[in-house]
Amino acid sequence: xxxxILFLFLVILFVRGFSQDQQTKSDTLRKxxxxxxxxxxxxxxxxxxFINYVRDIKxxxxxxxxxxxxxxxxxxxxxxxxxxxxxxxxxxxxxxFVSPPDDTEDLIRxxxxxxxxxxxxxxVAKTPLSKFMNISFTExxxxxxxxxxxNSWVFSTSVYGYLEGEKSYKxxxxxxxxxxxxxxxxxxxxxxxxxxxxxxxxxxxxDIIKSDNRSTSFNSLIVKSLTDHWSYGGSFSIGSSTYxxxxxxxxxxPGLEYDIFPYSQxxxxxxxxxxxxxxxxxxxxxxxxxxxxxxxxxxxxxxxSYEVVEKWGSINMSLSYSNYLHDWSKNNxxxxxxxxxxxxxxxxxTFGGNISLIHDQLALVKGGATTEExxxxxxxxxxxxxxxxxxxxxxxxxxxYNNVVNPRFGNNGGGGMSISFx
Numbered sequence: 001x002x003x004x005i006l007f008l009f010l011v012i013l014f015v016r017g018f019s020q021d022q023q024t025k026s027d028t029l030r031k032x033x034x035x036x037x038x039x040x041x042x043x044x045x046x047x048x049x050f051i052n053y054v055r056d057i058k059x060x061x062x063x064x065x066x067x068x069x070x071x072x073x074x075x076x077x078x079x080x081x082x083x084x085x086x087x088x089x090x091x092x093x094x095x096x097f098v099s100p101p102d103d104t105e106d107l108i109r110x111x112x113x114x115x116x117x118x119x120x121x122x123x124v125a126k127t128p129l130s131k132f133m134n135i136s137f138t139e140x141x142x143x144x145x146x147x148x149x150x151n152s153w154v155f156s157t158s159v160y161g162y163l164e165g166e167k168s169y170k171x172x173x174x175x176x177x178x179x180x181x182x183x184x185x186x187x188x189x190x191x192x193x194x195x196x197x198x199x200x201x202x203x204x205x206x207d208i209i210k211s212d213n214r215s216t217s218f219n220s221l222i223v224k225s226l227t228d229h230w231s232y233g234g235s236f237s238i239g240s241s242t243y244x245x246x247x248x249x250x251x252x253x254p255g256l257e258y259d260i261f262p263y264s265q266x267x268x269x270x271x272x273x274x275x276x277x278x279x280x281x282x283x284x285x286x287x288x289x290x291x292x293x294x295x296x297x298x299x300x301x302x303x304x305s306y307e308v309v310e311k312w313g314s315i316n317m318s319l320s321y322s323n324y325l326h327d328w329s330k331n332n333x334x335x336x337x338x339x340x341x342x343x344x345x346x347x348x349x350t351f352g353g354n355i356s357l358i359h360d361q362l363a364l365v366k367g368g369a370t371t372e373e374x375x376x377x378x379x380x381x382x383x384x385x386x387x388x389x390x391x392x393x394x395x396x397x398x399x400x401y402n403n404v405v406n407p408r409f410g411n412n413g414g415g416g417m418s419i420s421f422x
Contacts, residue, residue, distance in 0.1 A: 155178075172199045180192075187223070188233070233255060282295055335356075
């Protein structure tokens with residue numbers, strides 16, 4: 001009996017010692033892992049466990065800035081900029097992947113993980129964890145590239161609608177669109193058709209109030225690349241809108257654009273200046289406040305757009321001005337901006353909004369709008385301005401590491417504190 005107890009005691013000591021050794025080894029590996037600052041989902045943290053996800057950029061050996069932009073096929077190009085600091089100072093890499101429009105969310109996140117792994121290998125190779133990494137290539141390469149039978153053309157169509165209601169309210173909404181695009185390095189072509197129908201019915205008990213809005217439009221854009229800074233092209237559009245008193249509106253606007261930065265850097269920074277000049281023919285449903293039932297108008301516009309993505313945050317701003325050439329007092333000035341700043345460790349501030357000074361509402365109905373039309377927004381109303389603003393403040397503190405994923409009872413994380421105002 002005593003021998004049995006002694007044997008069990010020795011086994012327990014051995015298992016405990018082995019477990020402690022394994023835990024010590026695991027802790028050592030985690031301590032020596034690469035510290036990375038990035039906006040990572042739970043899936044990414046699970047699939048890339050050989051790095052430490054830190055909450056503040058100052059604690060990171062590598063920080064990753066991610067951007068995305070639409071492709072000619074209607075898909076999305078995701079780009080990751082990896083920038084080393086501290087012991088990895090001077091090491092920079094850019095990796096990207098393209099997701100076609102029919103990719104599911106799961107396919108997109110799988111490609112994201114594979115791309116990030118490839119980008120991180122250069123940095124992981126300089127850590128003690130590198131000896132545990134294995135690199136493999138699973139897909140045989142073809143020696144030839146097949147010809148694109150569609151010649152870079154991509155087509156898409158969709159229909160969307162809903163019905164909802166209760167005893168005193170019913171609503172019907174239907175929209176449809178079709179598009180065709182061809183985007184290459186030298187030429188960009190976008191064609192798009194849209195249709196929208198909205199009908200609302202209100203029963204006040206004594207009256208039945210109905211609201212009906214329809215709009216149809218066809219828009220086309222053709223842009224030719226000249227250099228890495230210059231491009232020229234134009235747009236053509238035709239459509240109608242009951243809301244805007246437009247039985248038929250047709251516009252042709254050629255233009256010229258210059259980007260201060262090379263277009264090849266568009267995912268990180270842009271400063272584009274665009275000038276357009278052209279004409280618009282308008283056939284109105286009802287007489288306008290200027291006693292017009294139809295007219296041909298000449299106009300021009302100038303816009304400046306600035307976008308930048310850096311480790312301290314991002315800026316997206318645009319300023320545009322337009323006016324009709326027959327009367328320069330009929331003009332429009334619009335400013336849009338969004339700013340996201342990391343002020344200090346764990347503290348992030350966002351500001352956004354737009355404002356427009358409007359003096360070019362030539363299509364307003366002469367008779368004005370009834371109370372019902374005003375409340376239900378069935379007709380465009382006279383105004384000299386429009387605005388929208390938003391702001392947010394987020395503060396997080398606690399452990400610098402953000403590695404663990406625990407989905408039990410939902411995905412609400414633990415630790416830290418978040419304060420936000422919207």
